[in-house]
Every structure is written in structure tokens, then in C-alpha cells.
Amino acid sequence: xxxxxxxxxxxxxxxxxxxxxxxxxxxxxxxxxxxxxxxxxxxxxxxxxxxxxxxxxxxxxxxxxxxxxxxxxxxxxxxxxxxxxxxxxxxxxxxxxxxxxxxxxxxxxxxxxxxxxxxxxxxxxxxxxxxxxxxxxxxxxxxxxxxxxxxxxxxxxxxxxxxxxxxxxxxxxxxxxxxxxxxxxxxxxxxxxxxxxxxxxxxxxxxxxxxxxxxxxxxxxxxxxxxxxxxxxxxxxxxxxxxxxxxxxxxxxxxxxxxxxxxxxxxxxxxxxxxxxxxxxxxxxxxxxxxxxxxxxxxxxxxxxxxxxxxxxxxxxxxxx
Amino acid sequence: xxxxxxxxxxxxxxxxxxxxxxxxxxxxxxxxxxxxxxxxxxxxxxxxxxxxxxxxxxxxxxxxxxxxxxxxxxxxxxxxxxxxxxxxxxxxxxxxxxxxxxxxxxxxxxxxxxxxxxxxxxxxxxxxxxxxxxxxxxxxxxxxxxxxxxxxxxxxxxxxxxxxxxxxxxxxxxxxxxxxxxxxxxxxxxxxxxxxxxxxxxxxxxxxxxxxxxxxxxxxxxxxxxx
Numbered sequence: 251x252x253x254x255x256x257x258x259x260x261x262x263x264x265x266x267x268x269x270x271x272x273x274x275x276x277x278x279x280x281x282x283x284x285x286x287x288x289x290x291x292x293x294x295x296x297x298x299x300x301x302x303x304x305x306x307x308x309x310x311x312x313x314x315x316x317x318x319x320x321x322x323x324x325x326x327x328x329x330x331x332x333x334x335x336x337x338x339x340x341x342x343x344x345x346x347x348x349x350x351x352x353x354x355x356x357x358x359x360x361x362x363x364x365x366x367x368x369x370x371x372x373x374x375x376x377x378x379x380x381x382x383x384x385x386x387x388x389x390x391x392x393x394x395x396x397x398x399x400x401x402x403x404x405x406x407x408x409x410x411x412x413x414x415x416x417x418x419x420x421x422x423x424x425x426x427x428x429x430x431x432x433x434x435x436x437x438x439x440x441x442x443x444x445x446x447x448x449x450x451x452x453x454x455x456x457x458x459x460x461x462x463x464x465x466x467x468x469x470x471x472x473x474x475x476x477x478x479x480x481x482x483x484x485x486x487x488x489x490x491x492x493x494x495x496x497x498x499x500x501x502x503x504x505x506x507x508x509x510x511x512x513x514x515x516x517x518x519x520x521x522x523x524x525x526x527x528x529x530x531x532x533x534x535x536x537x538x539x540x541x542x543x544x545x546x547x548x549x550x551x552x553x554x555x556x557x558x559x560x561x562x563x564x565x566x567x568x569x570x571x
Numbered sequence: 572x573x574x575x576x577x578x579x580x581x582x583x584x585x586x587x588x589x590x591x592x593x594x595x596x597x598x599x600x601x602x603x604x605x606x607x608x609x610x611x612x613x614x615x616x617x618x619x620x621x622x623x624x625x626x627x628x629x630x631x632x633x634x635x636x637x638x639x640x641x642x643x644x645x646x647x648x649x650x651x652x653x654x655x656x657x658x659x660x661x662x663x664x665x666x667x668x669x670x671x672x673x674x675x676x677x678x679x680x681x682x683x684x685x686x687x688x689x690x691x692x693x694x695x696x697x698x699x700x701x702x703x704x705x706x707x708x709x710x711x712x713x714x715x716x717x718x719x720x721x722x723x724x725x726x727x728x729x730x731x732x733x734x735x736x737x738x739x740x741x742x743x744x745x746x747x748x749x750x751x752x753x754x755x756x757x758x759x760x761x762x763x764x765x766x767x768x769x770x771x772x773x774x775x776x777x778x779x780x781x782x783x784x785x786x787x788x789x790x791x792x793x794x795x796x797x798x
Contacts, residue, residue: 354742365755369762390746 276373279459279510280333286450286459287340287505290440293433297402298348302439306343308352312359313339320368334373338362341381341505344440345498345545346388348400354392358384378552379512382545389545399436413437414496418488419541430495441498451504463520464513465503469494471528479536487536498544499531506544512552519555519562526551578703585707591684592715592757593764598684602716603753605675609732612720613713614668618661618676620709622653623685624702631693631701646689647680654679684708722756723747 274282294302317335321328330336342362346355362384370376389396399413413436414425429435433443440447454460472493479487493499498506507513507527514523527547534543591597601619606612626649630637637645658676661669669676679685688708693701721731727747729737746752 351742387746390749390751391744392742393745395742 274457274459276334277332280337282454282457282459283337283505284333284340286454287337287344287440289446289449290344290443290501291340293443293446294344294348294439297433297442298400298439301349305346305350305352305355305439306340308355309343309346309359310336310339312356313342313363316360316363317368320364321372326372329373332373335363338367338380338384342384345381345385345438345501347396347398347438349398351392351395354388354395357391358388361387374511376511377555378549379506379509382506382549382552385545386549401436402434402442413541414492415535416541418492418496419535424488424492425496427491427495430492438498438501441501444495444500447500447504451500454504454508460504460508461513461520463517464508464524467521467524468499468503468507468528471525472499472532474525475529475532479532493532493535497535497542502527502544502548506548507551512555514555514558514562516559516562516564519558522558522562523551523555526554578700581700581703582707582710585704585709585711586714587711590711590715590764591708592712592719593761595684595687596761597687598682598712600678601675601682602719603750603757605672606716606720606723606753607748608724608728608730609717609720610668611671612716614661614665615672615675616709616713616716618657618672619679619682619684619712620706621657622650622679622682623688623705623709625653626650626685627688627693627701627705628698630689631696631698634694637694642694643686643690646686650685650689651680684712719753719756719760722760723752727752 291303291306294306313335314330318328318330339359339362342359343355346358362380365387366378366380366383367373367376397416399416414430417423417425425435430442431444433446435442451460451465455462455465473490476488476490476493480489488496503524507524514520527544530547530550531543534540534546540546585591587594589595592599592602598619601615605615626646629649630646654677657679658669661672661676688701688705692704696704725731725736726744728743729735729739729741744752747756
């Protein structure tokens with residue numbers, strides 16, 4: 251019985267090329283995302299009240315607790331400080347409807363971290379965006395509660411309301427674009443206010459945490475696919491601007507689709523990924539049974555990421571075609 | 572005799588060591604589709620066991636008469652006979668259950684557990700052993716389907732076998748009685764059971780190593796003495 255003892259003093263890590271150097275460590279980048287999510291969080295408190303802060307806190311707390319618990323059971327290093335669990339919790343909290351049940355929130359967060367991330371081996375190994383897995387689970391488990399929307403504080407009349415998308419889908423009513431821009435509409439916590447998402451998203455692109463190609467290709471995609479139907483029949487189909495501002499499109503474009511782990515590696519792959527998401531979103535919104543499809547579109551395209559990476563792999567220098 | 576395995580072992584292997592659902596991952600279609608409630612799972616497993624036991628008996632009795640080239644077709648004829656019996660009996664005696672299981676009773680004909688056992692076991696063993704093996708596999712299938720059905724029924728509609736176990740304020744998770752819930756539950760159960768057998772293998776290995784080391788030092792000692 252011989253044992254191999256590693257030299258404890260020098261730890262040389264050998265990996266094959268290419269080596270990409272990033273300005274940000276994973277930890278720093280994660281905290282930047284948390285910072286970028288703050289405007290959306292503030293807007294949700296302004297429009298839907300202080301209870302929403304509780305929803306997001308419960309979501310973050312149960313995400314962090316679940317992650318540490320699973321790491322502890324599997325006897326791995328507990329990595330709360332890298333912020334990824336906090337981000338998943340925050341993202342999940344911000345895509346839930348207002349005044350959501352706290353127990354359900356915690357459940358969604360547990361599913362997001364447990365089934366969305368840790369089952370695959372933790373950060374960096376997950377196939378699907380964990381926060382969206384959590385939301386998809388909640389959507390399937392509690393369909394009624396997940397589609398109960400309240401009117402934002404600045405609107406006057408009744409308590410319950412429809413989101414612009416369900417109003418369009420079921421009653422063919424187009425919401426006011428300026429209200430959609432500032433966020434004075436029914437919808438999920440962080441998704442309603444376009445301006446606050448843009449602040450956070452552009453901040454992330456400028457400091458280089460998020461690659462600009464995915465959001466830009468998603469916008470272009472929605473302009474092309476949504477615009478096509480709008481040009482065909484402007485009375486029946488909404489304009490691309492509506493598509494962009496409604497539902498979770500902006501939030502998805504800046505914070506969900508751009509997740510480092512679950513998006514393609516190559517520039518060409520990112521364009522394909524973004525266009526694919528837009529196509530599926532437009533198809534679900536216009537012809538599907540559901541009013542909103544950003545969540546399913548991103549999860550759907552997540553599944554194709556390994557395939558996209560494989561086919562957009564750059565040629566090795568000198569390799570024959 | 573080539574058969575060193577005891578009759579009891581022949582039975583118990585179907586329950587744990589090569590459980591059709593958890594170890595062989597066979598019969599996924601009924602496993603995932605009918606386990607909306609515990610009672611459905613039990614009915615499905617009993618029907619499958621009935622077909623499995625009788626077709627195993629018949630096929631192992633005539634195993635030397637069936638030409639190899641047409642064996643699959645012959646098995647299917649035997650299996651289909653018993654499936655028809657089950658289907659008609661269930662329609663006559665338990666119309667409700669038959670309705671809720673729907674096409675999955677006739678589909679037992681193509682259940683891979685049954686064909687797999689005929690191919691792997693009944694065609695090579697005596698009728699007695701084949702029946703015991705079929706009973707073991709049936710029991711394993713029953714346990715798996717009952718567990719899966721209970722978990723899904725409990726979380727998806729608060730009850731097990733129709734008895735309400737969770738309080739009214741518990742909001743049923745609709746996803747558990749949808750197909751997605753079947754995949755999630757089965758996946759987590761498989762992970763759990765694989766983990767269990769992994770631990771068992773590891774501790775068995777450790778025991779073996781300890782035993783080896785013990786005998787080795789004893790042998791070394793003897794060699795040392797003889798020098």
C-alpha cells in the first residue's frame with residue numbers, strides 16, 4: 251500500500267491552452283451582478299411595496315442555506331462568498347409575481363439551487379439557468395399563484411390586474427409604452443421597470459462582466475421576428491418595442507441569458523443563441539398557449555448550448571476545412 | 572449443476588440487487604406514466620407480475636421446443652395471451668381502475684421487464700426458478716411503483732391510497748402529478764439508491780482491504796519467522 255503524497259508547498263495547476271484572462275475574478279463579477287440588480291430591486295419596492303423586499307430576502311436566504319447544506323452533506327468546501335447562490339436567489343426573487351407566498355418562494359429557491367445547480371455538480375457545471383429552473387418548477391407546481399398579478403402602486407383602481415402580455419393575449423389590449431418603460435404595469439417584481447433593468451444591464455456590459463452580443467442579438471432577433479409579424483398585420487400583432495418592454499424580455503436578455511455558465515463560449519455561438527431565444531419568445535407569445543415565453547425560451551436554448559459550442563468551435567490554426 | 576444460486580437469492584435479487592426500476596432501469600414507460608397515485612402503481616405492478624409469472628412459467632417449460640430464430644415472436648404470443656386475460660379481467664372487475672390505467676395495461680405486452688426476463692432468464696432456467704425469479708422481479712417492480720406513486724400522490728394531492736395525510740393548508744404541488752413530477756421524483760430516487768449502493772460497495776471494499784492487510788501482515792510474520 252503506497253500512498254502518493256503531493257508536495258504541499260507548491261501547487262502548480264496545469265491546463266491546456268488557450269488561456270483567457272479576464273479582468274474580473276468570478277467572485278468580483280458575481281458581486282457586480284448583485285450591484286446591477288439593485289435598481290430592479292428598488293423599482294420593485296417602489297411599485298409593489300416593501301413586502302417584495304421580504305420575498306427577495308427569503309429567496310436569497312434559502313438559496314444560500316440550501317447551497318451550504320448540500321456542500322456540507324457532500325463534504326465539499328462551502329462557497330457562499332462567491333456570491334453565485336446569492337445571485338440565483340436574487341434573480342429568482344425578482345422574477346416572481348408580487349406578494350408571492352413566502353413558503354413557495356423558499357421552495358422555489360431550494361429547487362433552483364438543489365435541482366438546477368448542485369445536482370450537476372455546483373457552479374460551472376449546471377446546464378440550465380438555476381433561477382429559471384426554480385421558476386419553471388413553481389410555474390408547474392402553483393400555476394394559479396404564479397399568475398396572480400397586482401396593480402402597481404401608482405395606478406389607481408382595482409387590486410388585481412393583468413400583465414401587458416396577458417392583456418394582449420386574452421383581450422387584445424395593448425398597454426401604454428411609456429408606462430411599460432418606467433415599470434408602472436403589472437408583472438413580476440424586477441421585470442416591469444425597463445429603465446431600472448437597462449441601468450443595471452448597461453452597467454454590466456460597460457464594466458465587461460456581461461458580453462454585449464447576447465442582449466444585442468436578442469434585441470435584433472425580436473426586431474426581425476416580431477417586426478415581421480407587426481408589418482404583416484399591425485392590428486393583430488404587437489410592435490417589436492412592445493415585445494422588448496413586455497414581460498421578462500429585458501430582464502432575461504441582460505441577466506438570465508447572459509449567465510456565464512449556461513451561454514455559448516464563442517462570439518458566433520452567442521449570436522445564434524440570442525436569435526434562437528428571440529425566435530422562441532416571439533413564437534410562444536404570438537402563437538403559443540401561454541402569454542409569456544421568455545423563461546421557456548431561455549431554458550430551451552440553454553439545452554442547445556453544448557451543441558452550439560461544438561459547431562461554432564473556431565478552427566485550429568492550420569486545420570483543413 | 573451449473574446453478575449455484577439458491578432459490579431465495581433468486582427471489583431477493585429482483586427486490587434490491589437487480590431491481591427492474593432502480594437498477595436495470597427497465598419498464599420506464601409504465602413507471603413514469605401511471606404512478607400518479609399509489610393505487611395505480613400497485614395495480615400496474617400486480618398486473619405486470621401476473622403476466623410475468625405465468626409467461627415465465629410457460630416459456631421456461633417449452634424453452635427447448637422454441638427455435639432460436641423465432642423466439643422473440645413466440646415469447647410475444649405467450650405474453651400477449653396473458654396480457655389479454657389481465658386486460659379483460661380488469662375491465663370486468665375493476666372498471667374504474669382499468670379506465671385510469673388506460674392503454675398502459677395492453678402495453679404490458681411490450682414491457683421490457685417481461686421480455687427481458689424471458690430472454691435473460693426463463694429461456695435458460697427451469698420453470699421453478701423462472702417463476703421465483705418472476706415473482707422477485709414483480710415484487711421489486713411493485714415496491715418501486717408503490718414508492719414512486721406514494722411520493723407523487725402525497726405531494727401532488729395530499730393523500731396516500733386515498734387517505735389524507737397532509738393538512739388542508741398544505742397547497743398541493745401540481746407539478747408532482749404532471750409528467751415533469753414523475754421524471755423529477757424518479758431521478759432523485761435513482762440518485763438516492765445509487766448513492767446507497769455506492770456507499771455499500773465502498774464499505775465492502777474497505778473491509779476486503781482490511782482483511783487482505785491482516786492476512787498479509789500475518790504471512791509476512793510467518794516468512795520473517797522462517798528466515
